[in-house]
Amino acid sequence: MQTSADLEYEGTSFINFRDFDFPEGGNPSRQWIDIKQFTITAPPPADRDLLSALIGDQQFRDDYIGGGVDPQGTRHGPYWIDRITPDSYTPASADSVIALVTRWVDQCGIVPDALRQAIDQEVFKPARTATHIVTLPRLDASAVNDYGFIHNEFHEIITIDTVGRTLRLTVAADD
Secondary structure, rough: OOOOOOOOEEEEEEEHHHHOOOOOOOOOEEEEEEEEEEEEEEOOOOHHHHHHHHOOOEEEEEEOOOOOOOOOOHHHHHHHHHHHHHHHHHEEOOHHHHHHHHHHHHEEOOHHHHHHHHHHHHHHHHHHHOOEEEEEOOOOOOHHHHHHHHHOEEEEEEEEHHHHHHHHEEEEEEO
């Protein structure tokens, strides 16, 4: 299924914290992680070109509030899509991604080992092997859409592995 000149959507993984048995002292707190994986189909272009292709892809048109991808949508998470450009992203490291996601997960208190293992496999392992990582920082109020208030936290991580020719769009959020 070809979605753009540079990226081909391969599928989504979803980690719903409520699917795990939290022990006493832990609470899934309506948190989840959505991972969309793409294959880089052309010779790996510059990161900026890959980010442009991702932003233009219909899979990016997901408001992450339950409606799923809207091919004609104008929202991406809490933001208007037309307010997001490749320049909106900031470079990151695997260590900074691991620290960010761990801090966010630890808000749940005592976290089941199975959940930590799933996060390690789906988020941390790709970050450790990525050749490039960028994150979307909180954008200014003019970029926030009319549903933007629904997410208490919205963390977006893009890992690019030019050797493995994969790009992963990871959103860790709550509602």
